Amino acid sequence: MAVNTTIFMPDLLKKFLYQYPHIKVHQTFATTLNIQHLLETEQVDFGISVTSIISSEYTNIQGIPIITAETFLALPPQHHLLKHKHISLYDVVNEPFVSMPVGYGLREMTDNFCNQAGFKPNIVIESN
Known part of the structure; x- marks a missing residue:
């Protein structure tokens, strides 16, 4: 699989591997465009992206929302x-x-x- 975020991956992978212990996972970190390319060329089975991956050329790529998260602005302590x-x-x-x-x-x-x-x-x- 290819991902462009690692924020929620440990928890997600832990739950997945608990449910499917016989499956081996190889994760690579990539840009959104690279994830799209890897999916289009079938170098990965699935991708996880913060933003949607849309491919007009390859209709076999399907997006499914898996999580909704709030976005925050981080500021220095004395800001x-x-x-x-x-x-x-x-x-x-x-x-x-x-x-x-x-x-x-x-x-x-x-x-x-x-x-x-x-x-x-x-x-x-x-x-x-």
Whole structure:
């Protein structure tokens, strides 16, 4: 399988392997586009992605939501916005962002949220 998130994978794999102990799992970390390519070329049996993988060319790829999770904004301990009860994305327009590299689901999601709010995030650190 190919994944672009590891946040919930340990718990998911633990439950899966408990239910199916005879199955061996090989997991590889990949970008959303790479997961799509691996699925299209049948190099993996399935992919798990933060964002949807849509293939207009390969109709045998089917998306199934498996989890819904809240997304949070993480701030340093002394940040001035911590005193606010509610923070919108408009409040962080000029703030520096730490994010995943381009091509990963969480980065795609961050960029989409910021674009919907009308700005491009100021990514100062990219790390997977």
